Amino acid sequence: MAVAFTDDEAQLYDRQIRLWGLDAQKRMRSARVLLAGLTGLGVEVAKNIVLAGIKSITLLDGAVTTDADLTAQFYLGVESLGLNVSHSPKTRRQKRLLVHNAFMVAVVVDEENLESKQDSFFSQFDIVCLVGAPLNTMISVNDACRKYCVKFIAGSVYGLSGFLFQDLLEHDYVEDVVRAPGEPPQVGKHETAQQALDAANETTASQFHSSFTPLSAALSVAWSDAIAAKRIKPAPKLWFALLALWQTQRQNIELQATSDLLASAGIPSSVLPLDYLSAFFQSIGPEMSPVSAIVGGVYAQEVLKAVSGKDAPLNNVFLFDGTDGAGYATRVSL
């Protein structure tokens, strides 16, 4: 249903409308988002997408607040833990989030566990966002989303590093491209500030398409063969460290950086030094607030791109490597 923006909305969202345009803002306003996992990263993502003005967000997290949450979750005051100490009912993480919703975004709280959800549960959303989920959950939810044509994104922060993976299915989007010389300017039709600001370098909105693969397919890349055959460019080290981590989850073994682990995960030793993996494993623990902010910023911007159909998404992996401070976007797929 097309509803005109109120003056209030126009004022509140003025700056971002100037950046991504009214059409994108309107599509955001109709977006129904599921966010499962209110870790430090999850709260960052929730904050960023609620601020942008989506239609609704369902916060799914069955966990009780922990000490570690204090280091990364800004909506949790010390008093939430104080309730536990004084034998009050345990505070669910998402309760604390409600306080900060100053916007017209509907917030739904769901205290069940993600693993208990039927596949059809995910069909009510435009995008499903997982944070801190284990590998098998990510794969099964991604597959369920595929079944109902729901876009999917998942991510985690591990110590100083973090990642996100997304499967936006067959994704259409609009991007402002610089208008070819000689093409007539669109008078009075400036959708964004950039367009309006530079009359000599005017841009026009163009349609693009991007095809994604599910996580299961991205994980099935046979790296040794593919690299040897030069069919794929090696992903950054952190991706292989994640593959090793997920291998330990599959095998339910301890985090130990060994060549056996690499071999069992199909990771060529040339792309993942063991000392790097060892340091990565050691850093896994409580989330660091600045890392959650960085990964959460990228994550939320990808969600907003996905639901607004504006701007090119990062297809399909983003990695923030805390050891060198670099952020990588790469496509893991054959």
Place this chain on the structure above:
Amino acid sequence: MATTSSSNHGADRSAAVSRIVGDDVYARIKAAKVLMVGAGGIGCELLKNLVLSGFVNVVVVDLDTIEVSNLNRQFLFQRQHVGLPKAQVAADSARRFNPQANIVFHHANIKNKEFSQEWFGQFDLVLNALDNVSARNHVNRMCLAADVPLVESGTAGYLGQVTVIKKGATECFECTPKPPPKQHPVCTIRNTPSLPIHCIVWGKFLFNQLFGLADDENNISPNTADPEAAGDNADAGRQDVDGRDANAELSSADSATNNNVQSLRAWAIEHQYHADETVQKLFVNDVKTLLRMDKLWRERRPPVPLDTLLEQSTDGTNDDGPASSTRLKDQRVWGLKECTDVFRSSLSRLAQRLSEEQAKAAASGSSEAAILSWDKDDDLAMDFVTAAANLRMSVFSIPNMCRFDAKSMAGNIIPAIATTNAIVAGLIVLEAMKILRDQFSICRMTFLARKPNSRMKVLLPTELSKPNPNCHVCAAKPRVTVHVNTNTMTLGQFDEVVLKGRLGMIAPDMMEGNRILLSSEPGETDINNPKALSSLGIVHDTSVFVEDFHQSYELTIRVLHREAFEADAQFVVEGQGSVPPPAAQAPAAPAPTPSADRKRKAEDDSDAPAVVDDDDIVLMDDGSASDHQPAAAHVNKKHRLETPADDEDDIVFE
């Protein structure tokens, strides 16, 4: 019991942070005293990160108050906080994340004298979350003077940047000169506009001429001395008292300059801001004056006076509803008649407001004349500029523009978003932690790009550059060469546009040999202000010594005489490009200004953005309007120069 649980949780928090960063680093974080300058888009995110990372001694300085359009990203603020100081609300909100944190706030300008070198010296670390170059320059100097490490940051739309500045070890903020904003020649604005921006700038100048700080830098009347029109019938426009050459005015005595400039204001007062007569003068009579300068129109489409346009016009209005599902109310382009109506009504209401302010000023016994300050968020002022600019666009056959776009252009808004600010604020804290570990060698300048480069990077760390040995700020003995016309530039102008405007000083003292030519003590050298530099002994190849005591900044300036400058420039600072007068500046995207060698590095690695600025970036074209200043202000020229960073600089946060 509450105390017990509270301290327990403090310990728990410590344990969690310690586990990631190590006990020794955590001890340094807890002991560190940190200054955060700016509590806007980046600042809100940064304060949250700092508190959650275990920082407990934080001082926040910000001079702004909260506006509705901040709320989509400055998440520490809510609707009920609109109008309150950002520093205060940010501190109060962040304290709730960790009640044990000691967050002190100052609702003040960081350039104030109270924030002395000694005051800066108490901090282990300064984190900039600023939105304008002027304040950044100042904090850069204060940190160099106090030898405190500084983390600098900025965002613009999807782009962001974080870097570290350490005296003697890295480039300082001013090692690489910022290119001056794009300029539009005065003659284009006054005589031959061809782009919407020319008309927008004209509209803002018109506002200042009628209601604001009217000076020759924002003269909007036809310029009959346009070199391009030379040889025209001498009678052409000379009858028009406003039609003098801007450069000639600058070179003439002050009285003549003011005389000319006040003429439009005087005319308006004489005509009691009569709406119809003002429309007639600006859009009919002045246009006819321009038409008489027929050389201008040999290769150009001549303008058409508004009365003719209105006779031809059938549109009346293209009103098809206030807002629709496809556009905002402000995204509708007004018709010619509607523009005329809005111009008339906003003119009358602004005139009314001006007279009310003057009455108030008179009642309070103020000796200064009340004026109105242009502010893009003042609806009436924005209506006026939109209408005036569109009428001028119609006269010059330039396609019209809706109010929404006019605001982007007039306010020079580079929008800021929450996600970019969050990413940049995260990067700042990671750099801060390296500094606390004394690991300057691994500190980086990091760019946030929109798309990955060929090496798959969207966040691009690059090594920090060494200090520029010729930097006019951080070199051992800073020196700079300035070209001016010593016969026409007065000491007052030199003080205003060169020392303060360009070289970023706040209260300079200037000496030539043993003679004090300019004193920062009010009144001491005022007598010199109207005198040309040459009459004070500053001629070709004179070296002067300038000191800003507050900034602990000393600079030797070699003055070279030059008769003429390109593109309306008044002076040139060697190595910094030409600098036209503050009039007629165009809006521009945040200026990419990496140093040559950094640029090379960045290009090796990507097409990363270079220097970008925090939050909505506003390039002011005349320095007279600030976002957060009341629409009416009692200022005179001297005050204007001492008022907030936002006021005098080219870049202002929305």
